[in-house]
Amino acid sequence: MKKLLFILSCLILTSGLWAQEPVNEELVEAIRKHGLDQSQAMKTAQLMMDVYGPRLTGSPMLEKATEWAVSQLEEWGLENVHTEEWGPFGRSWELQHFEMHAHTPTYWSVIGVPKAWSPSVKADEAEVIYLEANTKEELDAYKGKLKGKIVLVDTLRSIEEWFDAPARRYESDDLLDMANADMPTPRPRRNYNTTGGFSFNKYLWETLAEEDPIAVLDRSYKGDLGTVFVSGARTGEWGSYREEGTKVVPQITLAVEHYNRIFRLLQQGIPVKLSLDLKARYYNPDDGMERNIIAEIPGTDLKDEVVIFGAHFDSWHAATGATDNGAGSTVMMEAARILQEVIKETGVKPRRTLRLALWTGEEQGLYGSRGYVGEHYAEFPEGTYNPQSIKPAQEKVSAYYNLDNGTGKIRGVYLQGNQAVSPIFRSWLEPFKDLEAGTLTLSNTGGTDHLAFDAVGIPGFQFIQDPMAYFTRTHHSNMDNLDHLVEDDLKQAATIIASFVMHTAMRDELLPRKPLDLEEAKSEE
Amino acid sequence: MKKLLFILSCLILTSGLWAQEPVNEELVEAIRKHGLDQSQAMKTAQLMMDVYGPRLTGSPMLEKATEWAVSQLEEWGLENVHTEEWGPFGRSWELQHFEMHAHTPTYWSVIGVPKAWSPSVKADEAEVIYLEANTKEELDAYKGKLKGKIVLVDTLRSIEEWFDAPARRYESDDLLDMANADMPTPRPRRNYNTTGGFSFNKYLWETLAEEDPIAVLDRSYKGDLGTVFVSGARTGEWGSYREEGTKVVPQITLAVEHYNRIFRLLQQGIPVKLSLDLKARYYNPDDGMERNIIAEIPGTDLKDEVVIFGAHFDSWHAATGATDNGAGSTVMMEAARILQEVIKETGVKPRRTLRLALWTGEEQGLYGSRGYVGEHYAEFPEGTYNPQSIKPAQEKVSAYYNLDNGTGKIRGVYLQGNQAVSPIFRSWLEPFKDLEAGTLTLSNTGGTDHLAFDAVGIPGFQFIQDPMAYFTRTHHSNMDNLDHLVEDDLKQAATIIASFVMHTAMRDELLPRKPLDLEEAKSEE
The missing domain is CATH 3.40.630.10 (Zn peptidases)
Structure with missing residues (x-):
């Protein structure tokens, strides 16, 4: 009976003709x-x-x-x-403690977030250096010099104030473009197993793991004003941080303003010292x-x-x-x-x-x-x-x-x-x-x-x-x-x-x- | 003579014909x-x-x-x-160390900034309570209950996403309004020495100083997404934090998202524990x-x-x-x-x-x-x-x-x-x-x-x-x-x-x- 009513209501809804998809x-x-x-x-x-x-x-x-x-x-x-x-x-991971402090030119509390799968590390007033390398040769020149240091790997990122709204809803124009979109063409499938050819990034993260600095700092790749974008740690092989035994360098992403300040101080020849205490735990479930x-x-x-x-x-x-x-x-x-x-x-x-x-x-x-x-x-x-x-x-x-x-x-x-x-x-x-x-x-x-x-x-x-x-x-x-x-x-x-x-x-x-x-x-x- | 010249130049300027103010x-x-x-x-x-x-x-x-x-x-x-x-x-003041950590429901690093002139304080997994008081009687009911606690004094502040740009330059309309503004009327002068009448806020901060909680937390009164607005500590008498001997309660302003989360957890009956370590120094120059x-x-x-x-x-x-x-x-x-x-x-x-x-x-x-x-x-x-x-x-x-x-x-x-x-x-x-x-x-x-x-x-x-x-x-x-x-x-x-x-x-x-x-x-x- 209900089903009949349902069908009837559908027929009624198909205003005019027939077989429009029914709505109950x-x-x-x-x-x-x-x-x-x-x-x-x-x-x-x-x-x-x-x-x-x-x-x-x-x-x-x-x-x-x-x-x-x-x-x-x-x-x-x-x-x-x-x-x-x-x-x-x-293996999985959980953060258990994090703090970071700058001592140059005076004390400030540094805003940063450890990348997931970063191991524990603690350091007191460690020296910070900028790793300026874009080629294998430039990177090799740092070998033996990173131990005991906190290493910056990003350049300065300039900030523009937000003259557009950070948040938006779609306007008619946006929706119209979607409504009028063509049939999509197949996208090339991702291939994570790229081999062959020298990858600087792979070499960089392998070298960093070998050289064993205290920690590597980068800056939030977008956002500002206290918003820090951060996900998993980098390693030579993408995502290999989850493999037991992989050496992960402790990595912390800083608020861009704080990263930039440290970077600029170094560029001016002013030594920067940072303290940090990162406690994290890996979990290795049996299976x-x-x-x-x-x-x-x-x-x-x-x-x-x-x-x-x-x-x-x-x-x-x-x-x-x-x-x-x-x-x-x-x-x-x-x-x-x-x-x-x-x-x-x-x-x-x-x-x-x-x-x-x-x-x-x-x-x-x-x-x-x-x-x-x-x-x-x-x-x-x-x-x-x-x-x-x-x-x-x-x-x-x-x-x-x-x-x-x-x-x-x-x-x-x-x-x-x-x-x-x-x-x-x-x-x-x-x-x-x-x-x-x-x-x-x-x-x-x-x-x-x-x-x-x-x-x-x-x-x-x-x-x-x-x-x-x-x-x-x-x-x-x-x-x-x-x-x-x-x-x-x-x-x-x-x-x-x-x-x-x-x-x-x-x-x-x-x-x-x-x-x-x-x-x-x-x-x- | 000078005055005469001045009057003359005014007359000249008023006429709009000659002797416009010179530009070199x-x-x-x-x-x-x-x-x-x-x-x-x-x-x-x-x-x-x-x-x-x-x-x-x-x-x-x-x-x-x-x-x-x-x-x-x-x-x-x-x-x-x-x-x-x-x-x-x-007396003056300088921050020497700050860290704050939440342990409920799991570990998180709390974003906050001590208010200037907050004294040093350290606490490990201290209980947090919300001081819900709008009258003297309600506040008095907390007497004897704040010692050893971290106290929230603000209600929750709802956040709206930014559908307008946070930054702007003046448009013609804004400038035109200014250009057409009337002669201002004198503003009432500020009087900091208001006396007479019961001030709840004065009583609140005096009571807090007496009751000696570990710290008082409030939330950034505006802003969000990691931006924290913060200035000087509150005391019973406005600005008295600078007077040697004034007891200042340690005060920390939290990022609104973090304050709200703690507040909501408490409202749901979930106990919250916070650790903090604030080191600050007062400077008392002789004169x-x-x-x-x-x-x-x-x-x-x-x-x-x-x-x-x-x-x-x-x-x-x-x-x-x-x-x-x-x-x-x-x-x-x-x-x-x-x-x-x-x-x-x-x-x-x-x-x-x-x-x-x-x-x-x-x-x-x-x-x-x-x-x-x-x-x-x-x-x-x-x-x-x-x-x-x-x-x-x-x-x-x-x-x-x-x-x-x-x-x-x-x-x-x-x-x-x-x-x-x-x-x-x-x-x-x-x-x-x-x-x-x-x-x-x-x-x-x-x-x-x-x-x-x-x-x-x-x-x-x-x-x-x-x-x-x-x-x-x-x-x-x-x-x-x-x-x-x-x-x-x-x-x-x-x-x-x-x-x-x-x-x-x-x-x-x-x-x-x-x-x-x-x-x-x-x-x-």
């Missing part, structure tokens, strides 16, 4: 009520950031955060709440495995098929991972909560199974989502992300929805070149016109977990989000704290995503797919 | 060459900030900075370079006297008359005092250097004596400039700034020019209600039209050292300056570093001021004055 108004109304009027997004966010942040992959705090999320999802009534292993990730969080709302007549919605739950370490990606994780958890409430209230059960996934290891390379996809949906040859073969379960996933571009509300969807979903999404966005989320773009967007699904032929989507201060201020910075989340934006996103997920679960067919050319993928091996 | 084109050309093309402003600024900053009044670093400035001015060939005492200021820096370029036929140009040289302690007021001090020193070069090159000597003044104690209440004015130009009754009588030298000062509103270039002059100087300044600005400095406003501006001169009837002027990020980011913040100075703006300001100073020295008459009603001032006593 009852569901939309209930979703809006629980998502916009009775939101718990900020309550969830506050716990995730203030109490369970930062969530660096492998860290004890991520473990606690995982336990909290699991119990929270269970409390909301989700089913099959569990974690799934991926890995091995390698090096990490965990994603999975939770479900079971489907009914099509329960073997799934709709997955997720976000990465891990963060970098310098703040509490609010916009990257506590926002996305909060929104996805909130979407699950909304759907639980809506199902309870309306009695409308999803036909397909709804599956929430909170990934880890995203910041180091989408490891959690890729591990999950490798486990369930495709075989990958060692060290590549081009599938060798597809597993049967791949055909049962209608879509994967992702959120990972900060706190900004949803302005539409990146279709990742999947033209056929366009009219479907257009219909689903229709009831949220007042929430300004109407733009569909054929464009790709990258850098986050939907790519893991897209790579194996599962329709994977990241939503278009207002940029806010994401790239200018909070993304991977020491200021990615709860205060930079915007409640109304999180509520809007959770509401729209809940509706997308539920409509994906209710339609007769799976979402249309782009063709996946396994042969082509294989030929690249 | 040779001087202007030479000033532009040395100010714009051969500037040394950034070299001076770099020394003043990176090497001789911060310059908190009374601190050893201000003493070094003073020695440097004196020797720099002598090196440039200025004459009669000396310091003049004012005071007593009381408590501080020093202004004075330097001259001697005049010729009117050498007993002077043109004074100055800026305050002291700063707060949290950064290096770049925009407040290294910028102004740099510009005034550079103007002196430019004038030396111009005089050497053109052979044109100033008729009146040019006197550069770098004041100290401005941040605590314009003490340096007021001390100078009290020494040379007027008698003040104890504890007031309304002159009782005028000293003869007052009549020999043509003008005092001041710069203290950050790095922004000059857009014009605040006339402080002195209508008669308008046509004169209009002529002097004419050769700098290309530098966008053409606006004269009858308005007052306050808060800096020209007020000390204006109060005793000496024409005192502060220039209109582009606001830049002064009030949003750098003024009294931990980010007031050299990087936030804009070289082109400093060059422009030094050039224009050099020309104003020289033209003031060359004209036949002193600048016209506003009437000074000593009787009215006296009646207020």
Whole structure:
């Protein structure tokens, strides 16, 4: 009966002609009520950031955060709440103490953040030198001279005052450009295993590890005024800091103003002394495995098929991972909560199974989502992300929805070149016109977990989000704290995503797919 | 005779037909060459900030900075370079070490800045409590409960992202408003000695001093993203921290994001532990006297008359005092250097004596400039700034020019209600039209050292300056570093001021004055 009503309401909605993608108004109304009027997004966010942040992959705090999320999802009534292993990730790391002080020309407290995976080091009034080398020969000249020193590796970065706003929302012009974007052309796949040819950077970090200075300082590569952008430590091999036994030089990124001052003093011939005390701990789990969080709302007549919605739950370490990606994780958890409430209230059960996934290891390379996809949906040859073969379960996933571009509300969807979903999404966005989320773009967007699904032929989507201060201020910075989340934006996103997920679960067919050319993928091996 | 000429020149000016205030084109050309093309402003600024900053009044670093400035001015060939005492200021202070760490819910390094005149304190994993009191009764309920605790005194401050630019230059509309401003009405004079009535804040800080908590934390009252605004410690009596024997509670201002996180954790019932180590030293000079820096370029036929140009040289302690007021001090020193070069090159000597003044104690209440004015130009009754009588030298000062509103270039002059100087300044600005400095406003501006001169009837002027990020980011913040100075703006300001100073020295008459009603001032006593 309900189904009949649903179909009828669809027919009515197809104003004029027929077969427009149906929208269930009852569901939309209930979703809006629980998502916009009775939101718990900020309550969830506050716990995730203030109490369970930062969530660096492998860290004890991520473990606690995982336990909290699991119990929270269970409390909301989700089913099959569990974690799934991926890995091995390698050793993990946690900061336990940091302070840094300058003694030239008078005392000042230096603003800086250790890079993740930096080892402990303590030094009192150590001499600072600038390593001025752009060639192997110039670098070799420093051999034997770095021990016992604190080494600057960056030049001065000039600052311009902010005559433009650091934060923004998309204007019509921006959205129009996206709406009018062409079908994307395939991007060259990243190849991390570049070999051959001399790499100065590789040589630099290998030399630094050998020469064993007290610490290496660089400056925040963007931002100013106390905002420091910082992620993982550098080593000769990209990301090898996670391998047990790799020698990592202690590395600290300074606020640009403080770095520049030290740099200028040295350039004037004024010796600079710095003291620092960095305490950090490596964690070496026996098997090096990490965990994603999975939770479900079971489907009914099509329960073997799934709709997955997720976000990465891990963060970098310098703040509490609010916009990257506590926002996305909060929104996805909130979407699950909304759907639980809506199902309870309306009695409308999803036909397909709804599956929430909170990934880890995203910041180091989408490891959690890729591990999950490798486990369930495709075989990958060692060290590549081009599938060798597809597993049967791949055909049962209608879509994967992702959120990972900060706190900004949803302005539409990146279709990742999947033209056929366009009219479907257009219909689903229709009831949220007042929430300004109407733009569909054929464009790709990258850098986050939907790519893991897209790579194996599962329709994977990241939503278009207002940029806010994401790239200018909070993304991977020491200021990615709860205060930079915007409640109304999180509520809007959770509401729209809940509706997308539920409509994906209710339609007769799976979402249309782009063709996946396994042969082509294989030929690249 | 002089008065007659003055009246005549007024008549001439009023007629608008002839005898416009003269501009010496040779001087202007030479000033532009040395100010714009051969500037040394950034070299001076770099020394003043990176090497001789911060310059908190009374601190050893201000003493070094003073020695440097004196020797720099002598090196440039200025004459009669000396310091003049004012005071007593009381004890002074210098930070020697600061670190702060949170241990809840996991380790994080807390961004904060001790308020100046906070005493040393060290604590390990101390409990934090929020002092929630708005009345005497509520506050009294905490008696006996604060010892051994770290106390929060502020509520949470919500942050909005910056959808407007933090930095700006004046637009035509802003300048037009200034140009069209009415004659200012006298402002009520500040009275620091308010008595009578219960002051909650006074009681709060007295109670805190008695109850002796480990430290009191507040949050930066504005700014975010790592920028912390901080000045002097609070006590029951405003500014009494300088009095030897005053008990000052250690006070630290936190980055708003970090304060908010601690506050929210406590509100959720999650205990927070903080460690801190603050080392600071008080300096108690025997006589408590501080020093202004004075330097001259001697005049010729009117050498007993002077043109004074100055800026305050002291700063707060949290950064290096770049925009407040290294910028102004740099510009005034550079103007002196430019004038030396111009005089050497053109052979044109100033008729009146040019006197550069770098004041100290401005941040605590314009003490340096007021001390100078009290020494040379007027008698003040104890504890007031309304002159009782005028000293003869007052009549020999043509003008005092001041710069203290950050790095922004000059857009014009605040006339402080002195209508008669308008046509004169209009002529002097004419050769700098290309530098966008053409606006004269009858308005007052306050808060800096020209007020000390204006109060005793000496024409005192502060220039209109582009606001830049002064009030949003750098003024009294931990980010007031050299990087936030804009070289082109400093060059422009030094050039224009050099020309104003020289033209003031060359004209036949002193600048016209506003009437000074000593009787009215006296009646207020």
